Amino acid sequence: MTSDPPRETRTPRSVLVVDDIAFERTENIMKPGDRLFIVSDGVTECPDPSGALLDQEGFDAC
DSSP states (O other): OOSSOOOOOOOOTTGGGOSSOOOOOOOOOOOTTOOOOOOOTTGGGSBOTTSSBOHHHHHHHO
């Protein structure tokens, strides 16, 4: 984590079944203490402690 605002990068849905997809390259300099979170689809379908699906709002609250 850093004091900078979070930066969210999204890729198109079904990226592995698209033959001619273009990606934009970005570069970020990380400083000591920064954290990189890499999240895949399906993470919002994880159950929370009560057993309910986490959903996007629950994930954002984490």
